[in-house]
Amino acid sequence: MLLIVGLGNPGTKYAGNRHNVGFMALDRIATDHGFSPWKPRFQGLAAEGRLGGDRVTLLKPQTFMNESGRSVGEAMRYLKLTPAEVIVLHDELDLAPGVCRLKTGGGHAGHNGLRSIHQHVGEAYRRLRIGIGHPGHKDRVTGHVLGDFAKAEEAMVDEMLRGISKAAGPLAAGDGAAFGSVMAGRAAQPQKSAQGSGRDSDPPGPARPRTEPAAPPAGGDAAEQPVTMADRLRALGKRFG
Template identity: 35%
Template sequence: MYIIAGLGNPGKEYEKTRHNAGFAVIDELASKHNIDIDNSKFKGMLGKGVINGEKVVLVKPLTYMNNSGECIRAVMDYYKADIEDFIVVFDDISLDVGKLRVRPKGSAGGHNGIKSIIAHLGSDGFKRVKFGVGNKPSGWDLADWVLGRFNKEDEKTLEDAKKRACEAIETIMAEGTEFAMNKFN
């Protein structure tokens, strides 16, 4: 069983912001595989289903970004999941809009949601799909940038990028992280 989490912030005011790229990918994955994310548990929204023959739990933590680890730890404990079976997708300002980067593990790289997950799991050895949201323009506050919305031009790129992020997750599950890195990075 895989636990697949997308990071974001709950509430209408955060919908379609850069910081909610992880939620958007989980929604796309759920739609593609007919999985309802309708179970409110462990400070998050969960949906159980099957992707390419593998049982999955899709997770959208509702703890706000900086406390994502609280939800993830509870889900991992409940399902007795190994860290090797955990995949997280999240926004990355160091990548151009819509670019993906698959990683088998690593540091938080300044991302507070990932910092929280590492702290709560006690390990950075989990798979990730980084979703590019573009670097903040000079003079912008980082929080204002990531909590801002994409422009119309970027929205077209995002639709394709969400589909590719879903494919990257499916590839990690079916072919392994290294294969996915070679295909999507």
Template identity: 40%
Template sequence: MKLITGLGNPGQKYDRTKHNTGFMALDNYLDKNNLTLNKDKFDGLWTKEKINGEDVIFLEPQTYMNDSGKSIAQVANFFKIDPKDILVIQDDMDMPIGKIRIRANGKSGGHNGIKSIMACLGTNNFNRLKIGIKHPENETVVSWVLTPFNADQQKLMDAAFTTSEDIIDDFISGKDAQYLMNRYN
């Protein structure tokens, strides 16, 4: 069984903001595959689907970014999902807008959602699909992450979301982190 989760903040106020990149990437995948998050439990919106013979749970925590681990750990514990079978889709300010990087483990990089997941799972050994949102140049980090992408930036993000579809499909099909890193980094 696999768990694929996008990180973001719930509510209209945060919809389409840079910090909701994980939600947007996951929503893009779900839309392309005619899937919907139709369950509200585990402090998140989720669905369980069978894709190419694999049970897959798609999750968007509704705990706000800084407590994302609470929802993810509930799902992982309930369904007995090993951390190596978890893929977290997150924004990353240390990369240019739309750049993608896969990581199999590692530190949080200062990302509070990742810190929460590490604390709640008790490990840093889970997969991450990082999508660059760039570091702000002339504004605060909070202001930057809580604003939408402009039209040019959105084009770069749309391309990243398309690539993310392939990454998610490869992850579901059992490709390991090393394969994903070699192919997409």
């Protein structure tokens, strides 16, 4: 059994915010992999299903970001899980949009949701850090994380969420190399579709959710496994300047 947590803030007010990209990724996984409907549980919304050979509970805490640990701790106790059996998907200011990195343990770098989880369950859980970019100055961080992705970023964000969903099996299995390989292949697929039928074979994603502010990140932690979408970012850079 695994617990996969997406971080964000509840409610339509925050649904499209950069800070809610963890919610967005979980919604995509739940839809693409046929999980049960979302139900109120563990001070959050939970859905159940399987990824590869693993039974998985998906959890979107509804406590607001800075109290996420209450929801995660309750779910872990009920499901009798250790931190090693928990994966947290969250926004990361210190990574460019379209870049994801896997890591285990380490500091919270000022992220309010991670800080709360640290307080309730410790730091030895796995993480998928999903890049949202930094606005360039700490005074602009709150507005940045509580703002929606720019129009120029939307296609790239959608491809990133599709990639995370497609790579959810390796993510659950803890296979970082396979996760990175799937993500890299996913990044190239839209170009192939454009040259062929012009249609992508993945099912359409659900409406997107949102979240609240995190402090600017400290320096990166060790033991990270980079998973970039360089080809896609270069293409977008040419298109949107």
